Amino acid sequence: MSTTPSTPLLKDELDIVIPTIRNLDFLEQWRPFFEKYHLIIVQDGDPSKVIKVPEGFDYELYNRNDINRILGPKASCISFKDSACRCFGYMVSKKKYIFTIDDDCFVAKDPTGKEINALQQHIKNLLSPSTPHFFNTLYDPYREGADFVRGYPFSMREGVKTAVSHGLWLNIPDYDAPTQLVKPRERNTRYVDSVMTIPKGTLFPMCGMNLAFDREVIGPAMYFGLMGDGQPIGRYDDMWAGWCTKVICDHLNLGIKTGLPYIWHSKASNPFVNLKKEYNGIFWQEEIIPFFQTATLSKESTTVQACYIELAKQVKEKLSKIDPYFTKLADAMVTWIEAWDELNPTGENLAKLSISSKK
Ligand SMILES: O=c1ccn([C@@H]2O[C@H](COP(=O)(O)OP(=O)(O)O[C@H]3O[C@@H](CO)[C@H](O)[C@H]3O)[C@@H](O)[C@H]2O)c(=O)[nH]1
Numbered sequence: 276m277s278t279t280p281s282t283p284l285l286k287d288e289l290d291i292v293i294p295t296i297r298n299l300d301f302l303e304q305w306r307p308f309f310e311k312y313h314l315i316i317v318q319d320g321d322p323s324k325v326i327k328v329p330e331g332f333d334y335e336l337y338n339r340n341d342i343n344r345i346l347g348p349k350a351s352c353i354s355f356k357d358s359a360c361r362c363f364g365y366m367v368s369k370k371k372y373i374f375t376i377d378d379d380c381f382v383a384k385d386p387t388g389k390e391i392n393a394l395q396q397h398i399k400n401l402l403s404p405s406t407p408h409f410f411n412t413l414y415d416p417y418r419e420g421a422d423f424v425r426g427y428p429f430s431m432r433e434g435v436k437t438a439v440s441h442g443l444w445l446n447i448p449d450y451d452a453p454t455q456l457v458k459p460r461e462r463n464t465r466y467v468d469s470v471m472t473i474p475k476g477t478l479f480p481m482c483g484m485n486l487a488f489d490r491e492v493i494g495p496a497m498y499f500g501l502m503g504d505g506q507p508i509g510r511y512d513d514m515w516a517g518w519c520t521k522v523i524c525d526h527l528n529l530g531i532k533t534g535l536p537y538i539w540h541s542k543a544s545n546p547f548v549n550l551k552k553e554y555n556g557i558f559w560q561e562e563i564i565p566f567f568q569t570a571t572l573s574k575e576s577t578t579v580q581a582c583y584i585e586l587a588k589q590v591k592e593k594l595s596k597i598d599p600y601f602t603k604l605a606d607a608m609v610t611w612i613e614a615w616d617e618l619n620p621t622g623e624n625l626a627k628l629s630i631s632s633k634k
């Protein structure tokens with residue numbers, strides 16, 4: 276008889292956020308795993324298009340008109356005609372956890388042929404600690420049938436709170452355009468049965484395709500940077516969020532895990548279109564990465580919002596020399612936090628709001 280403790284459903288504490296430009300038939304395959312959850316659908320592109328959602332799902336849907344109505348001028352920080360728009364869903368959610376998935380991602384099978392409940396694995400990842408300060412060579416020590424290995428300091432075995440769970444993809448890998456062009460037929464067939472904590476001080480390329488996070492702990496850092504219509508860059512929205520989030524997680528002693536669960540990524544987007552979107556990013560990231568690698572946050576920054584605002588100031592000071600886009604991005608980062616706090620008033624920022632309204 277299995278003694279493995281069952282994973283809580285968290286059905287009333289988790290929203291599923293889906294950015295989309297198409298009908299959501301893909302949900303049929305996820306129905307057994309998703310039907311109990313509330314969906315937040317962020318419709319991108321033409322707001323007059325009707326997005327069909329299969330019967331039986333509980334959802335709220337926001338198109339561009341809704342985003343403009345709700346945020347007013349602050350809607351300028353939400354990308355248009357890019358999957359980065361998904362972060363609006365994080366902002367309007369009222370739940371503790373978020374899982375975001377693309378509409379061309381389906382249920383994958385593990386090597387035994389069993390369908391993978393990606394959401395359940397993300398919840399497992401988020402509910403168990405991370406180990407960013409000392410690498411466990413047997414990977415996730417909190418997993419059934421594993422543990423800390425010899426030489427792992429007992430004083431560090433409690434781990435830290437997990438803020439982000441980064442899942443992977445079978446079939447179409449999340450490659451950049453140059454790699455896609457060179458290896459058009461490459462498919463990811465390797466199922467690696469592992470979850471690892473990304474060590475403190477190490478950045479990683481966060482993909483928004485199959486991603487979950489603790490919204491109460493790290494939500495304000497999950498701004499998917501300004502991309503798409505009118506912007507000189509695309510397909511770096513999730514990367515930007517991941518780099519900001521990792522610097523802030525390291526500062527606030529929070530963990531990020533990557534590995535299981537896998538989803539089945541069914542469609543490769545057009546590599547030529549992607550090359551146009553990524554072009555600047557491929558050059559700029561050679562300067563962006565050293566910026567994040569050397570970014571430091573002050574000890575006075577003890578909340579995600581404070582860290583994020585401090586980071587935005589550094590982006591404006593240190594990256595604007597690359598391109599004026601970074602001044603716009605830094606301003607959008609501040610607007611995002613203002614919008615987040617407006618939609619998610621807490622004790623602290625309520626006090627600030629009341630002070631500013633008395634001026
Ligand atoms: O203008 C758009 C285009 C697409 N979407 C929705 O976003 C996701 C991802 O779209 P798609 O699967 O077509 O693109 P990919 O290249 O596979 O996406 C990966 O690259 C990253 C781009 O930033 C993204 O995070 C990865 O998932 C789908 O749900 C589309 O419907 C959109 O909203 N607006």
Ligand SMILES: [Mn+2]
Binds near residue numbers: 377540542543
């Ligand atoms: Mn895709």
